[in-house]
Amino acid sequence: MKVFAALPLPNGSIIANRIAKAAMEESMADGDQAPSEALMALYQAWARGGAGLLISGNVMVDGRAMTGPGGVVLEDASQLDKFKRWAQAGRAHGAQFWMQINHPGRQMPGNLGQPTWAPSAVELNLGKLTKHFNPPQAMTQEVIEDVIRRFARTAQLAEQAGFSGVEIHAAHGYLLSQFLSPLSNQRTDAWGGSLENRARLLLEIVKAVRAKVAPGFAVAVKLNSADFQRGGFSADDARQVVMMLNALDVDLVELSGGSYEAPAMQGEARDGRTLAREAYFVEFARDIRTVAKMPIMVTGGVRRLPVAEQVVSSGVDMVGMGTALALDPNLPRDWLAGKDRAPVLRPIEWKNKPLASLANLAAVRFQMNKLSQGKRTAPGVSPLRALIGQQLADACRVRQYRKWAALRAQA
Numbered sequence: 001m002k003v004f005a006a007l008p009l010p011n012g013s014i015i016a017n018r019i020a021k022a023a024m025e026e027s028m029a030d031g032d033q034a035p036s037e038a039l040m041a042l043y044q045a046w047a048r049g050g051a052g053l054l055i056s057g058n059v060m061v062d063g064r065a066m067t068g069p070g071g072v073v074l075e076d077a078s079q080l081d082k083f084k085r086w087a088q089a090g091r092a093h094g095a096q097f098w099m100q101i102n103h104p105g106r107q108m109p110g111n112l113g114q115p116t117w118a119p120s121a122v123e124l125n126l127g128k129l130t131k132h133f134n135p136p137q138a139m140t141q142e143v144i145e146d147v148i149r150r151f152a153r154t155a156q157l158a159e160q161a162g163f164s165g166v167e168i169h170a171a172h173g174y175l176l177s178q179f180l181s182p183l184s185n186q187r188t189d190a191w192g193g194s195l196e197n198r199a200r201l202l203l204e205i206v207k208a209v210r211a212k213v214a215p216g217f218a219v220a221v222k223l224n225s226a227d228f229q230r231g232g233f234s235a236d237d238a239r240q241v242v243m244m245l246n247a248l249d250v251d252l253v254e255l256s257g258g259s260y261e262a263p264a265m266q267g268e269a270r271d272g273r274t275l276a277r278e279a280y281f282v283e284f285a286r287d288i289r290t291v292a293k294m295p296i297m298v299t300g301g302v303r304r305l306p307v308a309e310q311v312v313s314s315g316v317d318m319v320g321m322g323t324a325l326a327l328d329p330n331l332p333r334d335w336l337a338g339k340d341r342a343p344v345l346r347p348i349e350w351k352n353k354p355l356a357s358l359a360n361l362a363a364v365r366f367q368m369n370k371l372s373q374g375k376r377t378a379p380g381v382s383p384l385r386a387l388i389g390q391q392l393a394d395a396c397r398v399r400q401y402r403k404w405a406a407l408r409a410q411a
Contacts, residue, residue: 002312003319004304005403006335009251010294013164015096017052018312019332022320023222024102025361026057026273026368027070027397033063033404034079035086035392038372043090046325046398050333053318057244058102058169058329061150063408064114067174069397087162087238091401096164098218101154103147105175106136106184111398114405115177117143119178119185119192127210128352144191147175152208155219163266165218171256177224180241181233193389199207199241200344206248220252221245225284235284246293254320255285277314285316303340305335325368325378348383359383362390
């Protein structure tokens with residue numbers, strides 16, 4: 001099976017097979033916004049499952065800029081021992097373990113009590129849910145330069161902790177994706193306007209990261225195939241950005257799509273492209289493969305071995321799986337043993353798409369919490385139950401985060 005063939009990376013390292021546990025937001029930080037015991041137990045389960053590559057949920061490069069209150073932060077060495085244990089858990093059975101590093105930009109909950117930065121002062125458009133996000137301030141040159149330094153520092157610390165690499169998150173509507181999109185980036189300086197200018201922050205961060213880490217340490221980029229919004233970041237833009245990345249030492253590009261405003265990454269392609277139902281970015285990935293000099297990974301809805309085989313046979317190098325591995329972390333191992341299971345969550349058919357996206361995320365987190373406790377997952381969990389439980393847990397985490405942030409500000 002091609003899915004179980006090894007993949008050599010440009011940096012000379014080897015990924016044992018073509019299956020990756022894609023990043024999912026675990027929301028399992030401890031009281032220091034560092035990896036918790038539960039998070040380490042979760043990655044022990046995934047490490048035993050047989051995927052060749054594990055990619056962590058997004059780790060924040062700035063403790064003042066969070067995708068959620070339960071996020072892990074790595075900006076200095078004060079909690080590095082916990083990160084070392086996390087890295088050991090993920091690498092214990094031979095997988096590469098990459099830390100996804102991120103800044104949310106305007107996609108930061110307003111109840112965290114922090115100033116919100118973005119390329120331009122353009123609010124999210126989430127209908128009734130917009131009120132949960134503060135209007136952003138346009139980033140100054142000083143703030144932009146600080147963000148570049150922070151990405152590089154977090155990558156350097158990840159290497160010191162024992163991770164195999166980092167993945168720079170430039171998708172799903174977070175800060176780097178906001179810079180890439182002409183809808184959210186309305187700047188008229190060197191960081192906005194043309195695609196070359198809109199991609200400048202991503203490229204400068206890749207260069208800064210690569211300058212801080214060893215040649216054998218993997219540096220990957222997660223990129224939207226499109227943001228599924230009219231007038232936004234397009235498929236052709238993505239193709240051109242990959243060509244720009246060709247000139248840098250990038251070891252892999254992961255293609256996904258969507259944002260909070262158009263969450264295709266939760267399972268629905270929104271623009272009518274004829275994409276396979278279980279791997280809706282594959283068609284685009286095949287096109288990108290013709291211009292990319294680095295391996296390409298596609299993430300989006302794959303849960304069956306025949307589909308994974310089809311993806312790899314089409315020329316895509318890696319298959320990223322999220323929800324399927326949250327439901328059954330042993331899928332890769334079982335596939336290799338000839339068992340073709342295909343776990344699936346209870347479908348969510350709510351009319352409010354942003355709310356349905358949040359419910360889907362809550363249902364996935366419900367499974368991850370089960371795994372972290374050594375329990376069986378519950379694919380049939382009620383989306384409403386999962387969402388209410390997640391909101392109650394988040395309310396506690398908001399209080400925990402605000403206490404941590406206040407103590408930090410006094411230090």
